[in-house]
Amino acid sequence: MPGKFAAGSPARRIFVSSNCLAGGRDLSVALERLAAAGVFEVELSGGHGFADPDALLARLQAWRGRGMAFTVHNYFPPPREDFVLNIASFDPAVRAQNLRLMGQAIDFARELQAPFYGVHAGYLADARESRGQFHFQAVGPNGAEACQRRAVDTVLEVLRERGDRLPPGGLLVENLFPPSTGPNHSLCTTPGELISFFEAVAKEGGNLGLLLDLAHLDLACRRYGRDSDAALEQLLEVFGERLRAVHLSGHDGLEDVHRPLRADDWQLRAAGRIARSRGAAPGPCFTLECRWVDEPTVLAQRELLRRALDEAEDAGDGHAAR
Numbered sequence: 001m002p003g004k005f006a007a008g009s010p011a012r013r014i015f016v017s018s019n020c021l022a023g024g025r026d027l028s029v030a031l032e033r034l035a036a037a038g039v040f041e042v043e044l045s046g047g048h049g050f051a052d053p054d055a056l057l058a059r060l061q062a063w064r065g066r067g068m069a070f071t072v073h074n075y076f077p078p079p080r081e082d083f084v085l086n087i088a089s090f091d092p093a094v095r096a097q098n099l100r101l102m103g104q105a106i107d108f109a110r111e112l113q114a115p116f117y118g119v120h121a122g123y124l125a126d127a128r129e130s131r132g133q134f135h136f137q138a139v140g141p142n143g144a145e146a147c148q149r150r151a152v153d154t155v156l157e158v159l160r161e162r163g164d165r166l167p168p169g170g171l172l173v174e175n176l177f178p179p180s181t182g183p184n185h186s187l188c189t190t191p192g193e194l195i196s197f198f199e200a201v202a203k204e205g206g207n208l209g210l211l212l213d214l215a216h217l218d219l220a221c222r223r224y225g226r227d228s229d230a231a232l233e234q235l236l237e238v239f240g241e242r243l244r245a246v247h248l249s250g251h252d253g254l255e256d257v258h259r260p261l262r263a264d265d266w267q268l269r270a271a272g273r274i275a276r277s278r279g280a281a282p283g284p285c286f287t288l289e290c291r292w293v294d295e296p297t298v299l300a301q302r303e304l305l306r307r308a309l310d311e312a313e314d315a316g317d318g319h320a321a322r
Helices: 027-036 053-065 092-111 144-165 191-203 214-224 228-242 266-277 295-315
Strands: 014-017 041-044 069-073 117-120 127-130 133-136 171-174 208-213 243-248 285-288
Touching: 014 069, 014 295, 027 041, 027 053, 027 295, 053 069, 053 092, 069 092, 069 285, 092 117, 092 144, 144 171, 144 191, 171 243, 191 208, 191 228, 208 214, 208 228, 214 228, 214 243, 214 266, 228 243, 228 266, 243 266, 266 295, 285 295
Parallel strands: 014 041, 014 285, 041 069, 069 117, 117 171, 171 208, 208 243, 243 285
Antiparallel strands: 127 133
């Protein structure tokens, strides 16, 4: 089934986050360690120290010459001054930082021949980051509807200004998740919110792809008392081949803690369902986002996902039953 937002997508590959290794804040060291372990498909993500953009791009081009392939995600390349990327921000200074970083990320993706650039859907309030956790300001007078409109406007501006520089798979927006307790600060935590966001972009001619984070989806469903399988089926039905990338990482049932996946993790079966939904068509890029692990764990996680995808495709169509 082509899906409501049907379009082309890059072929399926298994990538690993550049931020996965314990002690891997130095990107050059992290890439050396991953390459030594035989990992040559890497998602460039946040969590690394600032480096001169021209020098950084030259080093990454050298890695491409050694056979490494990249995707570019959200907060990359790292800016000189840290901030939380929030495409729904009403703060003019934060918005300027957003647009500058996103433009630079798109340029990196294009130069590195990455298939796409993916960005988080945005938040109802700005935040600061400390030790991997976001600490949000109080939600201001702008509600969810206004914040979604602000995020949509940011996406449309980027598409207008950078459309001719986008990589082949274009710009992707990633679903987010609510916390286990307290108020939700995130946009696009449910299928309905995602569909509304994409419809608003499409209504004004924007071409946007979906980056589906399965941990985020499962956490949101648990928080809202919904069925994760049904939510996944709804997204597959609506987005079709516009689902261009998938993130996986283990959670604790409450928060997005980026643990290694268990062998019986729902996300592995969900990934298989996604792969089966494409039939003979190219599937999305799959990326493992566990953090603070060692090289053997990275390789074991990659093999776990590869086996789940292969077994799912061999088994034919079906559902990602728990």
